Amino acid sequence: MDTIGVIGTGNMGGAILKGWSPLKDISLIGYDIDEQKLNKICMELKVQKARDIPELIQKSTYILLAVKPTQVKSLLKKYKDLFLDNHTLMSICAGIKIKKIKKWCGGKAKVVRIMPNTPALVGKGMFAICFEEEVDGSTHAKVIELFNVLGKCFEMEENYIDAYTALIGSGPAYIIYFLEALVEAGVSLGFQRQISIEMVKGLLSGTTKMIEELDKSLAGLREMVTSPAGTTIAALNHFDRMAVRGAIIDALHQACKRSKELGE
Numbered sequence: 001m002d003t004i005g006v007i008g009t010g011n012m013g014g015a016i017l018k019g020w021s022p023l024k025d026i027s028l029i030g031y032d033i034d035e036q037k038l039n040k041i042c043m044e045l046k047v048q049k050a051r052d053i054p055e056l057i058q059k060s061t062y063i064l065l066a067v068k069p070t071q072v073k074s075l076l077k078k079y080k081d082l083f084l085d086n087h088t089l090m091s092i093c094a095g096i097k098i099k100k101i102k103k104w105c106g107g108k109a110k111v112v113r114i115m116p117n118t119p120a121l122v123g124k125g126m127f128a129i130c131f132e133e134e135v136d137g138s139t140h141a142k143v144i145e146l147f148n149v150l151g152k153c154f155e156m157e158e159n160y161i162d163a164y165t166a167l168i169g170s171g172p173a174y175i176i177y178f179l180e181a182l183v184e185a186g187v188s189l190g191f192q193r194q195i196s197i198e199m200v201k202g203l204l205s206g207t208t209k210m211i212e213e214l215d216k217s218l219a220g221l222r223e224m225v226t227s228p229a230g231t232t233i234a235a236l237n238h239f240d241r242m243a244v245r246g247a248i249i250d251a252l253h254q255a256c257k258r259s260k261e262l263g264e
């Protein structure tokens, strides 16, 4: 049975442990410098508490690194002699490239870089997964299996990660930004703010269910509600006159550029 160690049991590490905790074919061990946070997780979930990082590394074959990006370098360098070639180090730390992780951890462990998004906090994450070349077939399959439990995985080359960050990492903020604009529109059209919020939330969950359950393309679903000379086409024409689609595409290019800058 594989043991998976999680270093950093904060927001993301804690959510990932929660998602893996019901699995029967793995055992989990966690460590966090914040002992209260660690105790809470270990009491609530089927997770063993590591005394320190060396104990966690020695007991684990897969190690998830879930500390803040600024903490990674010193942590890995401090324990680099403990990482062996049978370890797989999975980092979810934003902006840190495989090459750097590999160097800081002493070069023996296999490195996998993962980029989650915030819906992972509620078990609906999307994960970009980048493997370094040395990862063997069974390790590769295990990592994909583990992250598919938590949501949806997209395997990609590391040079796509900035584009992924722009589209999916930041994505929840764009959706919420658009929803906030709809709420304002509702208020502007005369609804009480709270009613407008409730209606817009219902709109999102209903539309999401339709996308998931009806066998139609996105364009097909939009056309269902866009009758000739009707209300919807009047609004969509206005979006097009205002070049909303072009602004969204340009915005994502800006996000991708910023992600590249932050990773340098």
Ligand SMILES: NC(=O)c1ccc[n+]([C@@H]2O[C@H](COP(=O)([O-])OP(=O)(O)OC[C@H]3O[C@@H](n4cnc5c(N)ncnc54)[C@H](OP(=O)(O)O)[C@@H]3O)[C@@H](O)[C@H]2O)c1
Pocket: 007, 008, 009, 010, 011, 012, 013, 031, 032, 033, 034, 037, 066, 067, 068, 069, 071, 075, 092, 093, 094, 115, 116, 117, 118
């Ligand atoms: N949250 C997201 O939506 C999201 C999305 C994509 C990627 N990520 C990545 O996920 C990683 C974790 O983010 P988060 O939001 O979960 O952060 P977080 O809630 O701050 O969790 C990190 C935890 O690690 C602990 N820690 C710090 N140094 C440590 C050490 N040397 N050994 C063990 N534990 C240590 C922190 O304790 P203290 O609080 O006491 O420092 C904290 O409890 C980040 O690298 C981030 O880039 C997060």
